[in-house]
Each structure stands twice: as structure tokens, then as C-alpha cells.
Amino acid sequence: MPRNARHLLALVIAACLSAGCSRSDTADTAVSSAAPDAPAAAATDDPALRSYYDGLVATHGEDITTCPQAESPDAQACADDTVAGMPAAPRRVLLMLDASGSMAGRQGGETKLVIAQDALLDFARRIEGDAQVALRVYGHRGGNREQDKPESCRATELVQPFAPRDPAAFETAVRAFQPSGFTPIAASLQAAARDFADGGANADGNVVYLVSDGIETCDGDPVAAARALRAGDIGVVVNVIGFDVDAQAEQQLRSVAEAGGGEYLAAQNRDDLTALFNRRLAAISARFNCRIGAASASFNRTVGTHSTRLNCIVGKAVRESNAVIGAATTDRNAGRATAAQFDYAIRQASEKREGLIRPARAEYDAAVSGSSNALEAGVDAANADREAATQDARDGETR
Structure with a gap:
């Protein structure tokens, strides 16, 4: 190759490297073009060639070691990593609603049952993600008379099982009963174990919200039932919401929550009940x-x-x-510089660049x-x- 052409090629190579051309388009072309005229350039261990290239690097080299080290930090832990009474990843939420006769009591012109139904529907609508919501109702059959007690105390029903949520069907289920009889809390907690078992194997992420305005009136032991539910293989957390309860009922319901590994929450009226559920959602959010x-x-x-x-x-x-x-x-x-030194320097500079x-x-x-x-x-x-x-x-x- 004529000398002037070789020099022009070197200038083109330098410009291309500055613009980001690939090694195959630049350095390799320079080496292959130079090789016929300068076979000595292939001798990469030639001390004279190495000495010439090392001299250029000594003058024009860059110190790569000054480049900052990279980091791969872990995500910082969130301070509020748990919400009391709520598993880290709730998957199934069972709402248990008292429909006993006392829920016919009125506040602000509406029954306590209607207030509780509204609060539960609002809560269920705003639980997002994959969590499934079921509804069990108790005390919704029979009456308050003693002769009605056997029927009423058997009245605990899973009116909406765990399933992919259908908001319209869920609301229909929530609204489909009226306050009626006694309060079988223990029997309902015992039935809840079957609800979770029938809903599919799942060792964690199960939570209960039980809403009641009074104590157990069907001779059961709700504290023992909550303890057994918590201790079972399914791993259920039982939370209790006391809605407009007296001191005796609050004491029992608080004990139920403690036995169930959850927390007791108190609400006196519609605003309290709505805010209570909203605070749960706010903490989760x-x-x-x-x-x-x-x-x-x-x-x-x-x-x-x-x-x-x-x-x-x-x-x-x-x-x-x-x-x-x-x-x-x-x-x-x-x-x-000789042709061999020139070709060697180009090749070594390109290879070092790519090697870095x-x-x-x-x-x-x-x-x-x-x-x-x-x-x-x-x-x-x-x-x-x-x-x-x-x-x-x-x-x-x-x-």
C-alpha cells in the first residue's frame, strides 16, 4: 500500500474510533491492511515494538483505576413492615358479621346492621390485589325468645365463600338478611376453620374480621374457639371489632382477639366503624x-x-x-515510527480499548x-x- 494511502487510512481509523465504530470496522481493518507491507508487526512480543507502544501509553494513557466503583445496594427495609392483626401478605379475608337481634338497634335513624353492612362492603371493595374475601353471618335466624334459641344458635352461615371477587354478588350476599336471634360467636369461629380449609390449602395469609355488638349468648366459649383457630394448621389471625358494646362485651371480645393472635378494635357509631376500616387500608397502603x-x-x-x-x-x-x-x-x-511500529501501536490501542x-x-x-x-x-x-x-x-x- 502506498505510504500516503496508509497515512490516510490511519486518520480515518482514528476518526472512526472517536465516533464509536466497532473494532471489526476499525482496528482489524488497519491490521489486515498493514500486514502485507509490514510482516514484522505480527511479532507482538518484539521488544522494540512493545517499547514504542509503551512510550505512547506513558504519554497519552488514561488511569482507569480512578473510575468510581459501582454499588448494588439492597432495598431499604420499611419502618412499618407489619400491620397489627394483618399478615404480611393477606390472601384470604373472612368477614364475620353479627346479625343477632341486638343489631336491630338504631343509630341516627338506621339499624346497626345496616351500618355494619355498609362498612364491610366499603372495606371489601377497596381490598385490592389477589386477596379473596368471604362472608360468614351468624344469629340471622330464629328469634330472641328462649324457644327460638336452639335454631338461632345453629344459625351461622357462609353466605359468600372464598372465590375470585364479584362485587355485585358480594353486595347481594351482604344485604340478604335481617337482624334476628342469639349470638353464636364460638360456633361461628369453629365453622371458620372449615371455611379456610374448604377454600384451599394455604398455610399463611389468612385473616378474620369479626364484627359483634355483644357477647356470646349461645353457651359457647369463643375465646377457646379463637385460640383453636389460631393454633390450627391453617394459621388464621382473628381480629374482633366491638361495635357499640358495653364493658362486659368489650372484655370478652378483647379476649377473643388476643386468643386469636389479632387485635381488638372499638367502634361506637357509623363514623367510627368507617374510619376504623379506612385506617386499616391506610396502613396497608x-x-x-x-x-x-x-x-x-x-x-x-x-x-x-x-x-x-x-x-x-x-x-x-x-x-x-x-x-x-x-x-x-x-x-x-x-x-x-516505522510501519511495523505504527501498525503495532494501532492494533494494541484498539485491543486495549475493547479489552477495557x-x-x-x-x-x-x-x-x-x-x-x-x-x-x-x-x-x-x-x-x-x-x-x-x-x-x-x-x-x-x-x-
């Missing part, structure tokens, strides 16, 4: 938002630090390669892929825990 935020922040920090490191390495590698090739071109044009960028990019790609998987897993876990509650639920804490 806060935990969801925290987990999503922590997972996203971890992803952003990981990608950011690896991007900074990759950009630094690529920048230094390209600058050094272009500077060495430019200096070798100048030396060759001025007669200070390729593993740095692979490290970056692996970090982004791993962090993306971690983000997806974090979002999936948060969604399983609960979808974000509605704005009304988030505002419930202040009601």
Missing part, C-alpha cells in the same frame, strides 16, 4: 408505597452507579485509544439485569401484600 419506593430507589441507585462507572471507563478507553493512534499517525508521517470496554459493559448489563429482576420481585411482593388503597382510604386516618 403506606406499607405498599414504602416497599415500591424502596425497590425503585435501590434500582435507580444501582443503575446510576454502574452507569457512572461504565461511562468513565468508556470515556478513558476511547480517549487513550484515539490519542495513541493520533500520536502514532503523526510519528509515521514525520518518519519517527467489553467487560465493563458486561458488568453493567449484568448489574442492570439483576437490579431489574430485583425491582420486579419487589413490586410483585408489594402487590401481593396489597395494592395501594384509594385516596379515601389514605385519608381515613384523619377522619
Whole structure:
């Protein structure tokens, strides 16, 4: 190849490298074009060639070790990682509603049963995600007379089983009864064990919300029933909501909640009951938002630090390669470098550039892929825990 053509090719190579051309389009072309005229360039262990190239690097080299190290921080733990009485990832929620005769009592022109039905429907509508909601009603048959007691105390019914939710069907089930008889809390908790067992094997994520305005009146032991439900293989958490109860009823219902591993919550009227459920949803929503935020922040920090490191390495590698090739071109044009030195320098500069960028990019790609998987897993876990509650639920804490 004529000397002027060779020099022009070197300048084109240098410009291409600066623009980001691939090694196969630049350095390899330079080596193959130079090889017929300079067979000595193939001797990569030639001390004279190495010495010339090392001199160029000493003058124009970049220090890659100054590039910042990348980090892959874990997502920060959320301070509110648990909600009292609620499993980390509730999957099945059984609402148990007292429909005994006392729920016919009126507040603000409406029965306590209607107030409780409204609150439960609102709560069920705003539970998002994969959680299934079932409804068991008790005390809704018979009457308050002593001769009605046997029938009424047997009156505990799963009116809506665990299944993918159908809001219209659920509301129909909730509204389909009137306050009637006695209060079989213990029998209802015993039946709840069958509800969860029939709903499919699931060792965790099961929670009960039992709403009652009074004590057990069917001679059962609700505390023992709650303890047995909690201790069973299904792993159920029993929460109790005392709605407009007296001191005696509150004491018993609180003991039921404690035995069931849950908490006792008190409500005196419609506003209390609605706010109570809203606070539950608000707490779940806060935990969801925290987990999503922590997972996203971890992803952003990981990608950011690896991007900074990759950009630094690529920048230094390209600058050094272009500077060495430019200096070798100048030396060759001025007669200070032989054809073999010129070809050797181009090849070594290109190979070093690729040798630095390729593993740095692979490290970056692996970090982004791993962090993306971690983000997806974090979002999936948060969604399983609960979808974000509605704005009304988030505002419930202040009601």
C-alpha cells in the first residue's frame, strides 16, 4: 500500500474510533491492511515494538483505576413492615358479621346492621390485589325468645365463600338478611376453620374480621374457639371489632382477639366503624408505597452507579485509544515510527480499548439485569401484600 494511502487510512481509523465504530470496522481493518507491507508487526512480543507502544501509553494513557466503583445496594427495609392483626401478605379475608337481634338497634335513624353492612362492603371493595374475601353471618335466624334459641344458635352461615371477587354478588350476599336471634360467636369461629380449609390449602395469609355488638349468648366459649383457630394448621389471625358494646362485651371480645393472635378494635357509631376500616387500608397502603419506593430507589441507585462507572471507563478507553493512534499517525508521517511500529501501536490501542470496554459493559448489563429482576420481585411482593388503597382510604386516618 502506498505510504500516503496508509497515512490516510490511519486518520480515518482514528476518526472512526472517536465516533464509536466497532473494532471489526476499525482496528482489524488497519491490521489486515498493514500486514502485507509490514510482516514484522505480527511479532507482538518484539521488544522494540512493545517499547514504542509503551512510550505512547506513558504519554497519552488514561488511569482507569480512578473510575468510581459501582454499588448494588439492597432495598431499604420499611419502618412499618407489619400491620397489627394483618399478615404480611393477606390472601384470604373472612368477614364475620353479627346479625343477632341486638343489631336491630338504631343509630341516627338506621339499624346497626345496616351500618355494619355498609362498612364491610366499603372495606371489601377497596381490598385490592389477589386477596379473596368471604362472608360468614351468624344469629340471622330464629328469634330472641328462649324457644327460638336452639335454631338461632345453629344459625351461622357462609353466605359468600372464598372465590375470585364479584362485587355485585358480594353486595347481594351482604344485604340478604335481617337482624334476628342469639349470638353464636364460638360456633361461628369453629365453622371458620372449615371455611379456610374448604377454600384451599394455604398455610399463611389468612385473616378474620369479626364484627359483634355483644357477647356470646349461645353457651359457647369463643375465646377457646379463637385460640383453636389460631393454633390450627391453617394459621388464621382473628381480629374482633366491638361495635357499640358495653364493658362486659368489650372484655370478652378483647379476649377473643388476643386468643386469636389479632387485635381488638372499638367502634361506637357509623363514623367510627368507617374510619376504623379506612385506617386499616391506610396502613396497608403506606406499607405498599414504602416497599415500591424502596425497590425503585435501590434500582435507580444501582443503575446510576454502574452507569457512572461504565461511562468513565468508556470515556478513558476511547480517549487513550484515539490519542495513541493520533500520536502514532503523526510519528509515521514525520518518519519517527516505522510501519511495523505504527501498525503495532494501532492494533494494541484498539485491543486495549475493547479489552477495557467489553467487560465493563458486561458488568453493567449484568448489574442492570439483576437490579431489574430485583425491582420486579419487589413490586410483585408489594402487590401481593396489597395494592395501594384509594385516596379515601389514605385519608381515613384523619377522619
